[in-house]
Structures are given as structure tokens and as C-alpha cells.
Amino acid sequence: MPELPPRFAVTPEEIDRVVADFYAAVRVHPGLGPVFAVHVTDWPAHEAKIAGFWRNAILFERSYDGNPLQAHRDAGNVRPGMFDVWLGLFDAVLRRNLPPETAEAWSALAHRIGRSLRYGVVEQATLPGGVPKLG
Numbered sequence: 001m002p003e004l005p006p007r008f009a010v011t012p013e014e015i016d017r018v019v020a021d022f023y024a025a026v027r028v029h030p031g032l033g034p035v036f037a038v039h040v041t042d043w044p045a046h047e048a049k050i051a052g053f054w055r056n057a058i059l060f061e062r063s064y065d066g067n068p069l070q071a072h073r074d075a076g077n078v079r080p081g082m083f084d085v086w087l088g089l090f091d092a093v094l095r096r097n098l099p100p101e102t103a104e105a106w107s108a109l110a111h112r113i114g115r116s117l118r119y120g121v122v123e124q125a126t127l128p129g130g131v132p133k134l135g
Helices: 012-028 032-039 043-059 068-075 082-097 100-124
Strands: none
Touching: 012 032, 012 043, 012 082, 032 068, 032 082, 043 100, 068 100, 082 100
């Protein structure tokens, strides 16, 4: 099977740098830090897994084995409103670490993925008729 070209120009090293910078920011974020701290006990392993996710999503490396939607659903403490905060922080990290065109392209992909995850979490947290589950 022929290799797919990357979605946009970014190196594996840039992906690793963005992921490391993002999770450094997450760990000190007052809203996101506690949510992640409940689940992540080995930050280097988590960052390597997420870098693999992005290398797969952008470079088509097939370096990720996981189900992000199921992970967010199973977490139990991920709420729909957190995605806007996550994406805002991620966008700031992208702008800080990458050329504008690359940051914009990666941001667009992250926002598409974020919309899908938010939808999956919202649907999981909603009763018939759109009534939110409170428990």
C-alpha cells in the first residue's frame, strides 16, 4: 500500500515538543490539572502515547493504539465544557512552538477531533430528549 503524505508539514520532534509543552501547561492549569492528575500517574508514558496519537493523525505513522473516545468516556470526570479550555490551551502551545501555517493546520485538526470527542462525551452524558445526566 502506498504511503500517505503528511496532512501538513511537521516533524516528529515538533510533535514531541508540542505534546511536552502542552502537558506541562496542563499539569499547572487549575481546571484541567486535577482532571488529568486523577488518571495520569506516568507522565512520560502518557506523553509518548499522545505523541504517537498525533504522529498517527498527522504523519500516518500508525504509532498509536488506543480509543480516545472510549478513554474520555471511561474517565468519568471529563465534562463537555472542558474541551473549549483544552483547545484554547492547545492552540496557545501550537502558536508558541510552530510556524503560523503549521499551528493553524494542527489547530484545525485538533478542533475537528475535539468536536467529535465533545459530541461523544455529551451524548454519553445526555438522557433522551437532551436532558443532561446529573449523576
